[in-house]
């Protein structure tokens with residue numbers, strides 16, 4: 001997908017009531033967005049699809065809804081106060097602020113563009129005989145580019161890990177990286193910047209307590225580990241799943257709802273016996289990929305990116321990357337977090353957070369496998385992969401959102417062919433019948449063709465049209481979004497006919 005297609009995603013999201021810039025009448029607030037009527041339906045459906053897959057389909061995973069505010073020591077224990085930082089650099093001439101690592105990564109991306117150009121040229125030259133892997137491994141210019149990329153990224157990773165911010169600046173200068181806005185190379189030193197939003201709890205300035213808006217939902221699960229385990233009599237291995245808002249003061253907030261300052265996470269912590277974490281990590285990797293693939297976008301939209309450099313608390317980590325309009329990027333993280341978080345909370349709270357394993361007759365601090373996915377990012381994935389322009393056999397075109405039916409904001413649109421002759425009344429009766437099971441919409445404005453296009457554009461899987469024949473034989477036309485096939489069907493059979501398409505088992509039963 002190109003920039004052009006990404007622009008289309010942005011404008012379509014706004015024009016069809018999916019996503020609006022926050023407080024737009026005041027010119028918006030950077031990296032904050034509101035979900036419109038269609039957006040909130042899609043978002044709720046994605047959340048439900050995840051939550052049900054986790055809690056309804058696994059007897060050993062239960063839900064939680066922890067508060068956004070947490071005791072401030074939580075964030076000391078988790079390491080966020082000391083280490084949840086981005087390295088920032090200012091340009092002295094433009095006064096613009098950047099993430100130093102992003103400037104360097106963008107530079108590496110430019111080298112990657114050169115590699116891709118070489119590949120494209122060679123593919124054109126060699127045609128079917130082209131072997132990309134061999135070309136990349138042997139072509140001198142490409143080999144040189146790839147070595148450069150590796151060297152730059154390795155040096156940056158090492159400097160950041162060692163807290164050597166002077167070397168990060170030196171690297172920016174050595175590479176001759178200029179301010180993307182002004183072209184100036186007049187940089188300040190690199191400084192660490194904590195991403196947590198602070199706020200205060202309490203009425204008076206003296207007694208107020210400094211709090212943070214949570215930067216991840218996971219800690220609400222860790223601090224409730226024993227509450228949940230004891231009240232629900234959970235036996236290891238078991239999981240706790242939660243969806244909820246998280247906040248990060250992202251400096252480089254770009255790419256629409258991909259990186260926001262206020263966003264929603266869907267996280268699950270799976271508590272296991274120490275020593276079994278590798279097995280469970282592999283299982284959750286596989287299971288989460290299956291969940292994604294159940295939506296039917298096709299295998300080539302996904303890939304794993306295993307982390308080589310691990311956070312100090314992790315013994316394995318991978319990202320599920322999705323083919324967004326701007327390339328493959330992280331959609332979900334799966335982390336083997338050892339016993340780091342529970343041990344840290346135990347240390348800082350002075351309370352034991354251990355589990356007595358009746359089978360082993362032993363007490364231990366469980367290890368944790370975490371699956372963590374951004375709901376907004378998943379929304380963008382579904383939205384961008386669904387949005388398609390199609391040329392039809394008669395040469396006309398349509399814009400259609402091929403949203404997986406189970407996630408579609410509206411399931412059925414009911415359309416009287418004309419606004420008279422009793423057709424609207426019949427349409428409304430059908431709505432009254434279907435609305436108990438499906439999100440339905442009534443539309444009587446404009447010619448029927450235009451109404452179909454409108455529903456295609458918001459991804460409604462079915463349109464039901466009421467016409468004069470309906471009055472005679474109680475049948476309606478049922479039009480399917482993707483094939484545009486139309487069948488005649490008795491009203492009495494409508495619900496049964498479409499129900500399969502929205503049945504959770506038909507979506508997840510094949511894969512989970």
Ligand code: GAP
Pocket residue numbers: 215216217218248250257258259260261263264265267330331332333370372373374375376377
């Ligand atoms: N508890 C682990 C954790 O929070 P993370 O990789 O920082 O890990 C997990 O975030 C997921 O949350 C990401 O894969 C992404 O989908 C989503 N996410 C993170 N930061 C985000 C942001 N600023 N805007 C939107 N989604 C974000």
